Amino acid sequence: QVQLVESGGGLVQAGGSLRLSCAASGASGRTFSSYWMGWFRQAPGKERELVATINWNWSRYVADSVKGRFTISRDNDKNTVYLQMNSLKPEDTAVYSCAAALVRGTPTIQGAYNYWGQGTQVTVSS
Numbered sequence: 001q002v003q004l005v006e007s008g009g010g011l012v013q014a015g016g017s018l019r020l021s022c023a024a025s026g027a028s029g030r031t032f033s034s035y036w037m038g039w040f041r042q043a044p045g046k047e048r049e050l051v052a053t054i055n056w057n058w059s060r061y062v063a064d065s066v067k068g069r070f071t072i073s074r075d076n077d078k079n080t081v082y083l084q085m086n087s088l089k090p091e092d093t094a095v096y097s098c099a100a101a102l103v104r105g106t107p108t109i110q111g112a113y114n115y116w117g118q119g120t121q122v123t124v125s126s
Contacts, residue, residue: 002026002035002115004098009120012088016124020083022098022117036101037074037081038113041094041122050108051096052083061106066092088124095119 008020020039024032038053052062052072060072071084081098097120099113107113 002100004100004115004117006096006098006117006120009096009122011123011125014088014090014124014126016088017084017086018088018122020085020096020098020120020122022081022083024079024081024100031076032079033076034102036103036107036112037072038099038101038107039072039081039083039096040099040110041092041096042119043091043094046094048097048110050110053101053107054081055106059106061108085122088122090124090126092122093124094122096122 003025006022012018033056036053036055039051040048041051042048054060054072054074069087074081098117100115101107101113103112
């Protein structure tokens with residue numbers, strides 16, 4: 001079982017920045033680097049959507065809605081994945097969750113992810 005704990009959410013004004021962190025433990029007998037690590041978000045009344053995902057050698061997928069503003073990164077030595085969010089907009093307001101996937105291809109759908117964190121709230125005021 002892999003445990004994922006997010007941190008770094010909060011309230012920020014439009015145009016501001018936040019950095020989310022997700023610390024992984026357990027790894028279910030595998031190393032952290034074996035997993036794709038993704039960030040999802042779910043706004044009120046909307047479906048959860050993939051924001052970005054990254055694998056062990058930094059191959060990445062980033063959603064068009066955040067491209068150029070958000071950056072995903074990981075530190076395999078610290079078993080941690082990050083989401084740097086810049087130029088935040090009110091429409092970025094959501095609960096952000098990290099997730100881990102043990103797959104070969106790029107996991108862009110929720111069903112590809114095996115483990116999930118509890119989520120952290122990000123609120124962007126106008």
